[in-house]
Amino acid sequence: xxxxxxxxxxxxxxxxxxxxxxxxxxxxxxxxxxxxxxxxxxxxxxxxxxxxxxxxxxxxxxxxxxxxxxxxxxxxxxxxxxxxxxxxxxxxxxxxxxxxxxxxxxxxxxxxxxxxxxxxxxxxxxxxxxxxxxxxxxxxxxxxxxxxxxxxxxxxxxxxxxxxxxxxxxxxxxxxxxxxxxxxxxxxxxxxxxxxxxxxxxxxxxxxxxxxxxxxxxxxxxxxxxxxxxxxxxxxxxxxxxxxxxxxxxxxxxxxxxxxxxxxxxxxxxxxxxxxxxxxxxxxxxxxxxxxxxxxxxxxxxxxxxxxxxxxxxxxxxxxxxxxx
Amino acid sequence: xxxxxxxxxxxxxxxxxxxxxxxxxxxxxxxxxxxxxxxxxxxxxxxxxxxxxxxxxxxxxxxxxxxxxxxxxxxxxxxxxxxxxxxxxxxxxxxxxxxxxxxxxxxxxxxxxxxxxxxxxxxxxxxxxxxxxxxxxxxxxxxxxxxxxxxxxxxxxxxxxxxxxxxxxxxxxxxxxxxxxxxxxxxxxxxxxxxxxxxxxxxxxxxxxxxxxxxxxxxxxxxxxxxxxxxxxxxxxxxxxxxxxxxxxxxxxxxxxxxxxxxxxxxxxxxxxxxxxxxxxxxx
Numbered sequence: 001x002x003x004x005x006x007x008x009x010x011x012x013x014x015x016x017x018x019x020x021x022x023x024x025x026x027x028x029x030x031x032x033x034x035x036x037x038x039x040x041x042x043x044x045x046x047x048x049x050x051x052x053x054x055x056x057x058x059x060x061x062x063x064x065x066x067x068x069x070x071x072x073x074x075x076x077x078x079x080x081x082x083x084x085x086x087x088x089x090x091x092x093x094x095x096x097x098x099x100x101x102x103x104x105x106x107x108x109x110x111x112x113x114x115x116x117x118x119x120x121x122x123x124x125x126x127x128x129x130x131x132x133x134x135x136x137x138x139x140x141x142x143x144x145x146x147x148x149x150x151x152x153x154x155x156x157x158x159x160x161x162x163x164x165x166x167x168x169x170x171x172x173x174x175x176x177x178x179x180x181x182x183x184x185x186x187x188x189x190x191x192x193x194x195x196x197x198x199x200x201x202x203x204x205x206x207x208x209x210x211x212x213x214x215x216x217x218x219x220x221x222x223x224x225x226x227x228x229x230x231x232x233x234x235x236x237x238x239x240x241x242x243x244x245x246x247x248x249x250x251x252x253x254x255x256x257x258x259x260x261x262x263x264x265x266x267x268x269x270x271x272x273x274x275x276x277x278x279x280x281x282x283x284x285x286x287x288x289x290x291x292x293x294x295x296x297x298x299x300x301x302x303x304x305x306x307x308x309x310x311x312x313x314x315x316x317x318x319x320x321x322x323x324x325x
Numbered sequence: 326x327x328x329x330x331x332x333x334x335x336x337x338x339x340x341x342x343x344x345x346x347x348x349x350x351x352x353x354x355x356x357x358x359x360x361x362x363x364x365x366x367x368x369x370x371x372x373x374x375x376x377x378x379x380x381x382x383x384x385x386x387x388x389x390x391x392x393x394x395x396x397x398x399x400x401x402x403x404x405x406x407x408x409x410x411x412x413x414x415x416x417x418x419x420x421x422x423x424x425x426x427x428x429x430x431x432x433x434x435x436x437x438x439x440x441x442x443x444x445x446x447x448x449x450x451x452x453x454x455x456x457x458x459x460x461x462x463x464x465x466x467x468x469x470x471x472x473x474x475x476x477x478x479x480x481x482x483x484x485x486x487x488x489x490x491x492x493x494x495x496x497x498x499x500x501x502x503x504x505x506x507x508x509x510x511x512x513x514x515x516x517x518x519x520x521x522x523x524x525x526x527x528x529x530x531x532x533x534x535x536x537x538x539x540x541x542x543x544x545x546x547x548x549x550x551x552x553x554x555x556x557x558x559x560x561x562x563x564x565x566x567x568x569x570x571x572x573x574x575x576x577x578x579x580x581x582x583x584x585x586x587x588x589x590x591x592x593x594x595x596x597x598x599x600x601x602x603x604x605x606x607x608x609x
């Protein structure tokens with residue numbers, strides 16, 4: 001089993017009535033990777049994750065998770081995956097530890113390991129001190145952490161996180177990411193997640209951009225951003241006018257003053273900076289190079305920003321709702 | 326912090342695993358019950374009211390026609406059933422609650438059979454309802470029911486059986502329900518007529534024939550009657566009064582024996598359980 005892909009998807013399709021939620025997608029996720037599904041709400045992310053987790057049957061195509069077919073070997077798949085849903089699925093009336101014990105029994109974790117493993121996963125998300133507190137007293141971020149711990153309890157090969165930080169404040173979001181990165185180092189696990197936050201996609205080894213039920217592109221965030229093309233370089237000099245003139249003459253670049261700095265775009269900024277210093281012929285007091293953001297990437301592949309795409313989807317569903325009345 | 330992760334190998338599915346699932350679902354049911362004092366008290370209020378207020382009131386009205394027995398003693402088995410039925414239904418209703426709050430999903434995505442989860446739920450509900458019934462059992466002395474060990478054990482077993490069947494019935498109803506309001510609405514609609522027609526509140530002797538038919542087809546009749554026969558077998562009641570208050574259930578003039586009544590309740594419980602499991606399999 002070792003070395004085989006963690007997730008493998010071939011021509012996977014799902015239709016609801018006439019609506020094609022997922023239109024025949026293909027991809028593979030090697031073991032150990034953090035793989036992200038990036039797309040606006042309604043793009044088919046949750047439908048895909050539900051098919052991979054055996055919660056929804058595909059209309060066509062096939063998929064294997066941890067080497068098991070999601071349709072024919074449902075229980076095998078379930079044994080080997082951990083799930084964290086968008087909405088909490090904890091029992092608020094039980095304590096944190098009781099929730100995990102329930103999970104351990106349900107997943108048949110060997111009895112001798114239950115106590116130690118619960119302690120380990122709870123320490124990983126820094127909730128061991130709160131193990132006896134009822135879950136209903138937890139904040140949204142604590143609940144999410146507890147769910148991540150629970151998802152890991154039975155040592156799954158693949159952990160599915162559906163929008164793991166949606167609805168959380170920025171501080172809590174970054175804390176959650178801290179825990180996810182820590183668990184990557186501790187556990188031998190593949191992480192498959194969906195998000196519509198651009199900044200979170202940065203944490204992934206590879207991302208697939210999904211739009212209208214189709215995968216538009218799959219690559220590492222770095223490669224995707226490089227694919228967009230140019231980096232943005234900003235320099236500070238004693239004489240901005242002369243600097244702009246010099247950039248035009250010596251490098252053939254169009255520059256302008258933005259945010260109080262001389263700004264221009266070049267294909268690979270970091271490699272350009274040494275040449276700039278050598279050949280510009282005037283002192284530079286500071287320089288900054290910034291990569292294109294994933295927003296730029298999303299824009300260049302789908303023709304709209306993710307916010308516009310979501311606003312569009314919302315409008316569409318609003319209009320549908322109105323039409324039904 | 327220990328750097329070495331504890332690797333868990335989850336074993337393939339087997340009977341042992343399903344048994345653990347049954348046990349943990351049952352265990353949760355008990356934890357939830359023990360933690361919820363309000364529910365414990367509220368499901369006792371109705372039967373206690375019926376027994377001590379309605380029972381006393383009606384008792385003074387009929388005292389002359391039933392010499393040698395307190396009317397509340399007659400009502401007692403009915404109120405045990407009522408307690409058990411209310412509590413069992415509440416337990417079943419928590420499935421709807423779990424669905425609303427997401428926890429049902431945690432159970433349904435686990436690599437265990439739906440059957441194990443439903444059986445655990447029904448056994449848990451039955452156990453909790455029996456525990457609740459024990460409180461009423463303890464009040465027996467106040468209404469003239471002797472604390473004979475044999476009687477107590479018989480009632481306990483019959484309570485558990487009735488509780489299991491009613492929880493299975495509730496689970497079957499809850500399998501499709503999306504919100505608590507509609508479940509409790511449906512529950513009230515189902516329970517009230519079943520209570521009224523079971524002989525829990527008034528004797529089934531000398532009823533008009535249309536009413537008699539309804540009581541005979543009401544499954545709850547067969548849960549209440551064995552308890553009443555058990556209580557009356559430990560009392561010294563004049564024959565005439567016994568015939569009036571404890572007539573048993575008759576099919577075409579023949580009295581249905583207690584083992585058959587209990588068998589019917591058990592068979593119905595298993596049948597409802599099966600339907601419940603099938604519904605959960607399909608709902609996926």
